[in-house]
Amino acid sequence: MNRQIGKQSLQFAEAPFIISTANIVGTKEGDGPLKDCFDVIGEDDKFGQNTWEEAESTLQKEALTMALGKAGKKAEDVRYLFSGDLLGQNIATSFGLMDFKIPLFGLYGACSTCGEALSLGAMCVAGDYADCVAAMTSSHFASAEKQFRFPLEYANQRPKSATWTVTGSAAFLLGKEKSSVRIPEITTGIIEDYGIKDSMNMGAAMAPAACAVISRHLKDFNRKPKDYDKIITGDLGTVGREILIELLRKEGYDVGNVHTDCGIEIYDSERQGTGAGGSGCGCSAVTLSGHFLPKLINGEWKRILFVPTGALLSTVSFNEGMTVPGIAHAVVIEHAE
Amino acid sequence: MNRQIGKQSLQFAEAPFIISTANIVGTKEGDGPLKDCFDVIGEDDKFGQNTWEEAESTLQKEALTMALGKAGKKAEDVRYLFSGDLLGQNIATSFGLMDFKIPLFGLYGACSTCGEALSLGAMCVAGDYADCVAAMTSSHFASAEKQFRFPLEYANQRPKSATWTVTGSAAFLLGKEKSSVRIPEITTGIIEDYGIKDSMNMGAAMAPAACAVISRHLKDFNRKPKDYDKIITGDLGTVGREILIELLRKEGYDVGNVHTDCGIEIYDSERQGTGAGGSGCGCSAVTLSGHFLPKLINGEWKRILFVPTGALLSTVSFNEGMTVPGIAHAVVIEHAE
Numbered sequence: 001m002n003r004q005i006g007k008q009s010l011q012f013a014e015a016p017f018i019i020s021t022a023n024i025v026g027t028k029e030g031d032g033p034l035k036d037c038f039d040v041i042g043e044d045d046k047f048g049q050n051t052w053e054e055a056e057s058t059l060q061k062e063a064l065t066m067a068l069g070k071a072g073k074k075a076e077d078v079r080y081l082f083s084g085d086l087l088g089q090n091i092a093t094s095f096g097l098m099d100f101k102i103p104l105f106g107l108y109g110a111c112s113t114c115g116e117a118l119s120l121g122a123m124c125v126a127g128d129y130a131d132c133v134a135a136m137t138s139s140h141f142a143s144a145e146k147q148f149r150f151p152l153e154y155a156n157q158r159p160k161s162a163t164w165t166v167t168g169s170a171a172f173l174l175g176k177e178k179s180s181v182r183i184p185e186i187t188t189g190i191i192e193d194y195g196i197k198d199s200m201n202m203g204a205a206m207a208p209a210a211c212a213v214i215s216r217h218l219k220d221f222n223r224k225p226k227d228y229d230k231i232i233t234g235d236l237g238t239v240g241r242e243i244l245i246e247l248l249r250k251e252g253y254d255v256g257n258v259h260t261d262c263g264i265e266i267y268d269s270e271r272q273g274t275g276a277g278g279s280g281c282g283c284s285a286v287t288l289s290g291h292f293l294p295k296l297i298n299g300e301w302k303r304i305l306f307v308p309t310g311a312l313l314s315t316v317s318f319n320e321g322m323t324v325p326g327i328a329h330a331v332v333i334e335h336a337e
Numbered sequence: 338m339n340r341q342i343g344k345q346s347l348q349f350a351e352a353p354f355i356i357s358t359a360n361i362v363g364t365k366e367g368d369g370p371l372k373d374c375f376d377v378i379g380e381d382d383k384f385g386q387n388t389w390e391e392a393e394s395t396l397q398k399e400a401l402t403m404a405l406g407k408a409g410k411k412a413e414d415v416r417y418l419f420s421g422d423l424l425g426q427n428i429a430t431s432f433g434l435m436d437f438k439i440p441l442f443g444l445y446g447a448c449s450t451c452g453e454a455l456s457l458g459a460m461c462v463a464g465d466y467a468d469c470v471a472a473m474t475s476s477h478f479a480s481a482e483k484q485f486r487f488p489l490e491y492a493n494q495r496p497k498s499a500t501w502t503v504t505g506s507a508a509f510l511l512g513k514e515k516s517s518v519r520i521p522e523i524t525t526g527i528i529e530d531y532g533i534k535d536s537m538n539m540g541a542a543m544a545p546a547a548c549a550v551i552s553r554h555l556k557d558f559n560r561k562p563k564d565y566d567k568i569i570t571g572d573l574g575t576v577g578r579e580i581l582i583e584l585l586r587k588e589g590y591d592v593g594n595v596h597t598d599c600g601i602e603i604y605d606s607e608r609q610g611t612g613a614g615g616s617g618c619g620c621s622a623v624t625l626s627g628h629f630l631p632k633l634i635n636g637e638w639k640r641i642l643f644v645p646t647g648a649l650l651s652t653v654s655f656n657e658g659m660t661v662p663g664i665a666h667a668v669v670i671e672h673a674e
Contacts, residue, residue: 001465002464002465002466004416004465004466004467007413007416007440008440010466050657051657053653053654053657054657076344079341079344080525084445086426087651087653088424088425088426088484088651088652088653089423089425089445089447089649089650089651089654090445090649091649091650091651091653091654091659094528094649094654094662094664095654095659095662097528098528098530098662101527101528102527103344103345103525103526103527104525104526104527104528104664105444105446105453105456105457105525106444106445106446106453106664107442107443107444107445108421108426108427108443108444108445109442109443110426116442116443119442120442120457123460123461123464123466124460126464127339127460127463127464127465127466128338128339128341128464129339129341129347129460129464130341147425147653188417188440188441188442189440189441190438190439190440190441191431191434191435191438191441193435312426312427312428312431313426313428314424314425314426314428315425316390316424316425316428316484317390317426317428317431317432320387320388320390320391322428322432325431325432325435327431327441327443
């Protein structure tokens with residue numbers, strides 16, 4: 001039977017498998033240190049579309065199409081889609097996925113959406129509601145800048161603490177069909193608000209939520225950081241990482257050696273001018289899909305804690321002087337013999 | 338065991354109960370035909386806050402607080418929140434619910450969100466992932482107008498087909514604890530796009546999705562419309578209702594006598610000047626909570642099909658000339674002896 005552990009964690013009786021995954025990224029990601037691990041690198045960031053939003057929809061469409069192809073499945077084999085993005089009213093998701101004609105649960109968890117989608121997708125499979133579901137998400141630098149900051153044409157300056165929204169999407173097919181990676185446990189996050197009001201420093205806004213869910217997870221399962229090959233946050237960047245390590249130290253956990261962050265891994269910030277690192281729903285999704293999952297699939301790693309992090313703001317809330325609360329969801333992914 | 342039926346429907350082995358519900362609405366709803374059925378009617382639509390967005394957050398906070406109070410429960414008794422709203426990046430939800438410190442799954446299904454939240458909440462309880470969860474949503478006329486149309490100060494004119502966003506929020510506590518209403522089955526919707534491009538005629542944009550999920554549901558469970566005391570759509574309004582009835586007739590179903598729509602019920606459109614009827618996530622939520630559930634609780638009705646309907650657009654997608662696709666999720670709610 002599926003087990004509830006503490007107030008926030010679940011352990012599945014039969015861990016759902018990640019049957020396949022696929023990812024697609026833009027030119028900047030394709031020029032970064034992880035360039036060799038992505039399935040597709042776009043030649044230009046419009047991906048053949050007329051608008052940035054349509055380009056982002058195309059990313060989701062391509063990621064799901066490839067994930068289906070790798071698994072030898074058709075759209076009708078997928079019972080539910082769990083997906084979301086950063087744009088107002090989730091338009092990248094709606095327009096990207098509607099042609100698949102699969103029942104859709106639209107999600108919004110800011111940049112934690114990949115964790116939310118994997119969690120709900122795994123619950124759905126382990127609850128016998130589906131044999132196969134897709135968990136996915138996307139972000140696009142240009143559609144996000146236009147929405148949250150300034151249109152690209154404005155050429156605004158950015159502080160060093162600002163992150164760079166990743167152009168990319170990844171899809172994960174979860175199901176009962178055996179593969180070499182599975183999701184045995186999840187720990188679902190609570191909104192944490194430390195009163196940060198600087199939308200150009202989202203790492204600081206999200207670090208408390210990441211700390212809370214990681215320490216909750218370790219306590220719930222009575223584990224230590226070294227029980228994981230890596231504890232991987234979504235998009236804290238270099239600024240948020242320092243804060244997270246310090247906050248976790250106060251909780252009695254030293255994660256300095258075992259922690260990494262998708263936002264730090266995906267760019268060579270110095271050379272590529274990406275500030276504190278990558279961000280956006282797509283950041284953790286494509287980095288997990290292309291870079292980390294292969295290490296679990298081939299058995300080089302046994303177990304990771306994947307913790308996408310989200311900053312809960314809109315331009316309206318920001319302009320009205322509200323804080324930037326954070327949320328993060330933890331997903332255990334392990335090698336299966 | 339929970340049963341998958343067809344491609345879109347689920348039947349729960351043990352139907353989760355609706356343990357309690359509570360709702361709060363604004364002045365216009367409190368002046369409408371359903372005024373006697375709401376828990377709280379605000380004295381003014383700012384609800385003591387400085388901004389429309391904070392006012393909407395307050396609606397969610399109050400609805401959940403009341404639902405907890407009615408059930409004699411505390412926030413820590415609720416394992417997960419499933420909630421969303423219409424605002425970009427779900428800010429009404431984030432700021433409204435963060436003080437409860439409950440793990441949150443943020444949702445976006447436009448005005449179908451109440452159906453999405455009830456569906457995922459019921460799956461969560463029936464999957465043994467929680468003994469009690471909250472499913473909720475909100476909308477606010479002024480925050481929605483500001484986001485999707487024009488600021489109120491602009492005093493724009495509205496075509497007759499336009500709907501009026503409901504100011505209101507409702508919360509539903511779902512759980513294993515026995516009550517007199519439960520959710521035995523759900524049918525999850527697929528995005529339908531008939532190419533409608535008029536954001537002032539959302540009833541027409543959503544009717545095809547409502548038709549698709551209702552006819553799918555009836556086929557999956559081999560039922561007729563008369564097997565329900567009511568088939569209740571969310572916010573099609575008078576224009577969308579006519580289209581739905583005609584579309585369902587082509588599918589072989591006559592729902593003329595059994596269908597109603599929350600958007601039609603909540604206002605006296607003629608007197609209140611609300612065009613084709615009410616809309617917004619809050620519309621179906623407060624109408625179910627205040628008006629329909631009591632009839633199921635007292636046994637006057639045995640079974641309804643509740644079908645919140647959503648129009649998937651943003652101002653960006655609309656201004657870029659995209660269509661307005663629709664989605665709808667069907668939830669069976671029945672009287673329990």
